[in-house]
Amino acid sequence: MTQLNSQFKKLSPSDSILVINCGSSSVKFSLIKPDNGETLLSGLAERLLTDEAVIKIEHKDEKKSYQLTSPFNHQTALAVLVEQLQSLNLVDNIGAVGHRVVHGGEQYSKPTLITPEVEQEIKQLSALAPLHNPANLIGIKACQAAFQHLLQVAVFDTAYHQTMPEKAYIYGIAYSLYQEHAIRRYGFHGTSHYFVAKQAAKQLNKPIEQCNLISAHLGNGCSITVIKNGKSVDTSMGMTPGEGLMMGTRCGDLDSGIIFHLVNSLGYSIEDVDKLVNKESGLLGISGLSNDCRVLQAAMIDDNNEQAKLALTVFCYRIAKSIASYSASLTELDGLILTGGIGENSSWVRSEVIKQLSLLNFVLDEEKNEATRFGASGNIATSSSRPCLVITTNEEWVIAEQTSQLLTNNAN
Numbered sequence: 001m002t003q004l005n006s007q008f009k010k011l012s013p014s015d016s017i018l019v020i021n022c023g024s025s026s027v028k029f030s031l032i033k034p035d036n037g038e039t040l041l042s043g044l045a046e047r048l049l050t051d052e053a054v055i056k057i058e059h060k061d062e063k064k065s066y067q068l069t070s071p072f073n074h075q076t077a078l079a080v081l082v083e084q085l086q087s088l089n090l091v092d093n094i095g096a097v098g099h100r101v102v103h104g105g106e107q108y109s110k111p112t113l114i115t116p117e118v119e120q121e122i123k124q125l126s127a128l129a130p131l132h133n134p135a136n137l138i139g140i141k142a143c144q145a146a147f148q149h150l151l152q153v154a155v156f157d158t159a160y161h162q163t164m165p166e167k168a169y170i171y172g173i174a175y176s177l178y179q180e181h182a183i184r185r186y187g188f189h190g191t192s193h194y195f196v197a198k199q200a201a202k203q204l205n206k207p208i209e210q211c212n213l214i215s216a217h218l219g220n221g222c223s224i225t226v227i228k229n230g231k232s233v234d235t236s237m238g239m240t241p242g243e244g245l246m247m248g249t250r251c252g253d254l255d256s257g258i259i260f261h262l263v264n265s266l267g268y269s270i271e272d273v274d275k276l277v278n279k280e281s282g283l284l285g286i287s288g289l290s291n292d293c294r295v296l297q298a299a300m301i302d303d304n305n306e307q308a309k310l311a312l313t314v315f316c317y318r319i320a321k322s323i324a325s326y327s328a329s330l331t332e333l334d335g336l337i338l339t340g341g342i343g344e345n346s347s348w349v350r351s352e353v354i355k356q357l358s359l360l361n362f363v364l365d366e367e368k369n370e371a372t373r374f375g376a377s378g379n380i381a382t383s384s385s386r387p388c389l390v391i392t393t394n395e396e397w398v399i400a401e402q403t404s405q406l407l408t409n410n411a412n
């Protein structure tokens with residue numbers, strides 16, 4: 001590992017980690033204690049690169065919002081964050097910065113200290129994640145400028161899935177495309193699946209190395225991961241986050257022939273297809289109403305909206321079908337994990353999914369299902385059936401913890 005340069009601050013045990021998740025027009029941030037996950041400050045800068053750019057900061061139950069002044073970019077947002085951290089006397093508590101980086105390719109299976117070489121590789125990996133890695137690099141550069149004395153660590157969303165065997169990651173296309181262009185399945189949401197698997201092991205009272213689980217992360221993006229003896233052995237997202245389950249605005253698995261039909265017969269351009277499958281499909285595409293599960297549930301229940309019902313029905317069927325098919329990777333199954341905004345909160349979706357999984361001996365306890373929402377965790381299955389664990393994910397805590405561990409180990 002690269003030798004730490006003495007110009008950088010040395011991490012002390014009481015330090016917090018600033019966690020940054022930078023998108024093309026947003027920056028999410030939290031200041032977290034790595035040992036217990038306590039969040040000292042958190043917030044979001046959004047609508048960046050427009051004159052409506054705003055930054056919202058939450059500290060000790062107090063929420064503040066500031067309009068950004070020109071230039072409305074990531075650097076300006078971070079400058080406001082630094083000012084606020086200074087005025088709250090929190091800057092000296094920051095020991096390092098941990099960045100969520102979406103694509104780590106085959107190179108990165110662990111958190112990594114960001115050096116100029118690593119930045120270069122993250123840039124090269126933009127070929128596999130053109131929407132995400134360039135935005136993550138903007139965040140890294142902006143933090144290097146704003147926090148010159150702090151070390152920066154990259155925690156990759158793909159890293160946890162690097163234990164997948166070849167049979168799970170090779171596509172059924174010419175092998176040379178893998179050899180020459182790295183076209184293979186990588187999987188995403190790795191930090192979340194890793195976190196909830198560790199929490200599930202605690203709830204099941206078993207060492208993680210002995211746990212066999214299926215984890216469903218259901219948010220705006222959705223993915224399933226199969227965990228064998230604590231390690232990811234298959235996952236539903238692929239080379240990009242577009243594969244697998246149907247999502248808020250992404251279609252998930254789609255017959256590739258439809259793309260040729262759209263282009264050759266219906267006059268779509270490749271850009272139109274890209275917009276269709278990533279931004280206009282999924283829950284939004286079928287309902288014609290919204291990508292938001294809450295809105296669709298309300299429309300279905302309160303207004304009898306048939307399209308909302310169809311969108312949610314397809315969504316749930318595909319989750320159940322996917323969970324059942326991924327069980328083929330295991331010979332034993334300790335339980336199912338449900339997480340992400342929908343998995344943690346939608347008792348309707350959970351009920352609809354679990355009732356289609358009776359063959360795997362998942363049987364819902366309706367009362368527990370209704371009670372386990374809005375931050376509550378626990379088993380929502382009957383005591384005689386296989387556990388269905390609702391677990392609140394916390395990717396930021398994992399990033400803080402792994403950043404701290406890497407720098408502590410590196411210093412020893």
Ligand code: ADP
Nearest residue numbers: 218219220221291292293294340341342345346
């Ligand atoms: P992201 O993938 O952007 O992090 P989240 O994990 O926050 O997304 O999940 C967002 C989804 O969770 C939205 O579809 C939202 O409607 C859904 N959600 C949040 N709370 C509830 C709720 N109480 N009932 C149903 N769905 C909910």
